[in-house]
Amino acid sequence: MFSTSDTIVAIATPAGHGGIGIVRLSGPAAVETAARMTGRRRPFTPREATLAMVRDRTEVTRPIIDQVIVTWFQAPASYTGEDVVEMGAHGSPIVLRQIVARAMEEGARLAEPGEFTLRAYLNGRIDLVQAEAVADLIDAVTPLQARAAADQLDGTLTTAIGGIDAALFDLAARLEASLDFPDEGFHFIAQETAAADLDTIGARLDALVRDGRRGRMIREGATVVIAGRPNAGKSSLFNALAGADRAIVSRVPGTTRDVLTERVDLDGVPVTLVDTAGLRQAEGEVEAEGVSRARKAIEVARLVLVVVDGSVPLAAEDREGIAWTGSKRLVAISKSDLPAAWAGPDDAVVGADAVRVSAQTGDGLALLRAAIVSALTGEGPRADTPAMSNVRHVALADEARASVQRAQAALVSGATEELVLAELTAARSALEAIVGRRAPDDLLHHIFGRFCIGK
């Protein structure tokens, strides 16, 4: 269960690139932790923004991780009802993660999904209607569902971690069997096999953690903006890309009514899709604001997906948009289920790499996804292990890896199964916090399913 008395930390802003990201700390030691992270001696003043530097502690030079704006919301007048410190940093996911990692070095615990809201509810700061995310957590029948509701782990990563978790579980079951059934007349696992299995598991965790750490920009969730004139089919395409058998990572209503973002996993690459207002000249004030935001979004985007309607002749606005977005654009010719009104990819302006697609029938969607991935990564669809983009998962995988390393060390030094298993149990517990808890009996079920045991 959750402890409700310690200090928790997490990135509070949606995943992916943004201008600013916020790291939030909540709990009795929130202020003290922030002070240590920034090396600040003078106390913070409640509700006053303070400029500070978060520095790396591990390296001698203590390089600056980021310049942050620290704001202390004193208990009980805060979101959670506890002392809350928010650090506004530059939006790069790598930087935000490093800040979270610093907080953890200072003793904060990584928040479970929905835990800030849970604390707000427990402290009477919000009622349950407001805390719908928490309601989902409570109603979920299994922890796995709870996890899925709050965490929205993407499918491929679940498979990767699930694979490691399953290997670890099977190894633990065999070792357990050799302890609980020593006089069965056969060996459940040889010492060398256990060592080899553990090496493999350790290597897989290493790769996972390393990938997560390296955090190549693309894997942090590149932003792809969908642009085009009104009615070109942008929203349908947005929904098709977000919905079509892809895991939705998080749903974040845009800051204005005109920008909607969705985190999706395209063939293993996490992508933040941004649906924008049209790019034509604005008539009303509100719309002008929307267009201006759309143009800003395009400026920071890694890729612009320009949608042009294939069922009506190409308009001047379309050509303008294509020309304006320059080298980081990909053209999608929408409504391919309707009769084509012009040459499509043969048109010189659009270019031969344009993809014909129909959000209606799903035709060409797979091709479009692959084209987006290829444009982002400069390579084909990724088949290898996807990277962890969620800081919580990185921390848990790291914890699992540390336990596995201790288990390996124990095994090498000649420690017996019960001690190796004590470490493996900790590793399993960390992985299960990602992929879902097993029931206590599952281990015995696994043993009895595999081996004929008992007299």
Added chain:
Amino acid sequence: MESFDVIVIGAGHAGCEAAWAAAQQGCSVGICTLGLETVALMPCNPAVGGTAKGHLVREIDALGGLMGRAIDATGIQFKLLNRSRGPAVWSPRAQADKRAYGAWVRSTLSSHPCIEWLIRRAGRVLVHQGRVRGLEFEDGSAVACRSLIVTTGTFLNGLVHVGDEQRPAGRADEPPSHHLAESLRSFGLTIGRLKTGTPPRLDRRSIDLSTFSESSGDTPIVPFSFATRSLVRDQVACHIVHTTPAVHDVVRRNIARSPLYNGQIRGIGPRYCPSLEDKVMRFADRERHQIFLEPEGRDVDEIYVNGLSMSLPRDVQEDVVHALPGLENARVLRHGYAVEYDFVQPTELEGSLEVRRVPGLFLAGQINGTSGYEEAAAQGLMAGLNAGRAVRGEPAVVLRREEAYIGVLVDDLITRGCLEPYRMFTSRAEHRLLLRIDNADLRLTPVARGVGLIDDERWEWFSERRERLERNRTTATSRSVVVDGERMSAAQALARPPVTIESIEAHGVMFEVDSLRGDVDRGTLLADFKYGGYLRRHEAQLARTRADEARRIPQDFTYAAVPGLSREVVERLSSVRPATIGQAARVPGVTPAAVAIVAARVARHA
């Protein structure tokens, strides 16, 4: 009407421990049984202990129970299992002389001034104003009591199967309890049905045992009981035989005649104790299975065929036995059988093993869905202890999961319920490194002393041992040795896997151990330093566990009134009624967030 403080129905392993624990507290106890010849009977394998079960016996002993002393007094072969592994999983196991074991327990109980035998058939639980008041026998007579402990094993609506023969029986040919089953049902308790089985018994005189490979006991013997000063005994051997494809063929050809496979049996059996039918059908790729021939006693001709439990018809059982190499001419004295029986879903119980709906009524043993003599005895002891305390209006003793296997056992039962017969395994204990045979007394004897289960002599010996341990710990941290060319404290050296107490002593650092029971002193010292690093790293987690267990939920807490809990969670928590926040978190289907909400609510209303 005759009156007792505590009445125990049944004199199996649960009933005997229950009676003893209640009587040791000074309660007057009546034990109701069908006959004195079946007291502490072993109707299945003639053995006590084994992995995790041996731990339970040590804990029973540390709490002042009978089982450890009984098997030390009457065992005919002793082994310490998992000797090649660490001290946390060392587990004693012994072959029993069934008759001698039963006689020892019977005479020990009989000699207790507070215990009286009631050789009658129990009928109906007498309840007045919602509380247990007494017991009515089938003959219409009745006795009054303040606490009633039911330990009826497989007798509740027992049904024995041998092939297509079916007869109502609790054990072999003993009649089952229908009236008592009816009486328990009338309280509205959730009742389920389980199955277990036993193998055929062979006549030793018809077998040439010299043709089999032998399995013999350890010398010196590691006793079960802390009170046993020394144990030197002539030990008997067991013998090993393996099944063959011919044996498997006999089973396969006749599988339709097995009540397990033709739908005649519906109760759920234990998977860790598969019938021969299951071994052959479910693990068809296994070429052979190991079978032990175990004597049922020193001067007894009956041989127990461990691993050959089955409910096939009598003629097929004989064919199976005769197909085993070396048993071609073996005479079957008794056939194997399966028995189906009623059990009470243990989520109906409090941690004290008292039935929540019927104050004064306690249940222990197989009636709670468990399997095994040791599991039964452990529950019996706790039920007897708490029934006695209830008589005097004292609070129940509930052991915690990080304190004892008995704590794990009771908590699993009352929190998770049973879907199949429950057997203890070391893997069920998440604090396995803490729950060892060497420290069972350190963990539990002070608890038992506080509630009157430990006599002065035993306490004195225990206190000396505890002081000796402290001195040894000081020696280990203050004296240094050279290992692999490195100078370090004896404690640091012991943390290295291959280093043992003996190898430290070879360096001249001597520890002070009991002249006869050095095994206990050395075991604790070894475990202290082998596991010390790990245990220190997990101290924070353990502290959290203890804190959660200390946060009590009021018994009248209304889950339905907590906003935000789903109906399923409310139903589960309302039916289990966890006593603590820690227990609530272990109730199946209850999410961490739900527990946090309950915890906050409890704290607010405290």
